[in-house]
Amino acid sequence: MAKLARKKKIRGGHRASATRMVTHVLDAIEHPDNPESTLTKLKQCKAALEEKLDTVKQLDADILDEVDETDVENEIGQADVFKEKVQRAIIDATSAITAKEVPVRGHSSIVTPPPPPPTLPTAATRVKLPKLSFKRFNGDLTKWSTFWDSFESSVHQNSDLSSIDKFAYLNSLVEGSAAEAISGLRITATNYDGAIAILQKHFGDKKQIIAKHMDTLINVDAVASQNNIKALHQLYDSIEAQVRGLKALGIESDSYGSLLSSVLMNKFPPELRLIVSREVKDRQWELDELMRIIEGEIEAREREHPALMQSLTRCQLEHPLLLLLH
Structure with missing residues (x-):
């Protein structure tokens, strides 16, 4: 001690x-x-x-x-x-x-007044960058491609920035396991390329990213009730995000949709699955078609939801005992 x-x-x-x-x-x-x-x-x-x-x-x-x-x-x-x-x-x-x-x-013979003291109000100003809107990267493999595309075009390929400025901005945009991966590197110009190489190695492997997208699709949380519109929308958005991520990697849904369609449909309530079964005549379901139908059903329920709530409120006001039932 x-x-x-x-x-x-x-x-x-x-x-x-x-x-x-x-x-x-x-x-x-x-x-x-x-x-x-x-x-x-x-x-x-x-x-x-x-x-x-x-x-x-x-x-x-x-x-x-x-x-x-x-x-x-x-x-x-x-x-x-x-x-x-x-x-x-x-x-x-x-x-x-x-x-x-x-x-x-510069060693110029012309005397110029010194620049005003920098106010440095934001992180972007400190490293001479414009304000950028992309999110921080926390080590989620499915988010790497989106993060890197944004960072590469805005910072990595920006010839107006020095390597140390790029490293400073990179360091401010990573967190979690991504930040830990480069935590041993000092923020210097010579370490910038090494930091990029480490992140690419840990999070940029295409096979690992595809596997993570597939795993996320299979393990997405199911929704039991067709009346839980918020949860249905979140489920749809989660599946759609993984499908788009795979497409960005060159993996089209028709190459895996026939294998995962049944698994994904079981994530939705029985009532929605029945609607899909009635509309899709083919024995082999196509994922894009299933998602189109599901999206339409969710949107229809969203449009109907305010009307149902307004109708229920009127009934409660006319029949106060209904308030005790809700």
Whole structure:
């Protein structure tokens, strides 16, 4: 226990030191002095923060191996808060350094006024990116293709961005197992390609993605009642999302629909299955046709639902005893 207490005390010292450096970074950005001295200060703080982050990460790992199970969750939570704060400061420092190095390296004979201090209101501004609307990637294989297509076109292939800016943005857009996969890499220009390679290897394998789509289709939750319109809509959307994901990978529904149609139809209430059976004359069901019919039935129930609720409300007002039955 004495050894564990000592490690925690050492970590506390490093965290406190890093917190002071974070404050120095913010002060240098918000209240710049001489451009060259500010640039030097930012570079020093950035390098020190990267070193502190590596040190604290190692201490966190050592401490997690020794603490009681009841303290594990609290330890991880504190570690994540500290890591996010330091990484944010490193990104801020990197962006400010990039902005300040342009006039210093130019050696122009024309004296120009220094640029105004950056306000850095958002993550996108800090890395000189436009606002982007795609979602964070949490490691779900079925979401990788959509995430990567958006990231590749908006960030990865953006020639106006440096590699470290791209890495900073990538790091801010991953979470869960995706964030863990690249957590061991420092946010540097040389590590960016390595981070992309790791994510592609873990989450970009086409066979694994197809298998995950199929598994999700087979294990989607069933809906028992045809009156549960919200659940029916969610079930339909879930199936449709997997079908579209497979299609984007070049897997058409006619190549697997005959195998999964019966399985998927059993996810819907008996009343809807009966309607589908009446409308589909062929013995072999086609998934696209089944989904078209199901979609139409759900939409019809959605249109009917407000009328039924309005009718029920009128009846309850005219016959108060009905209120006791609902």
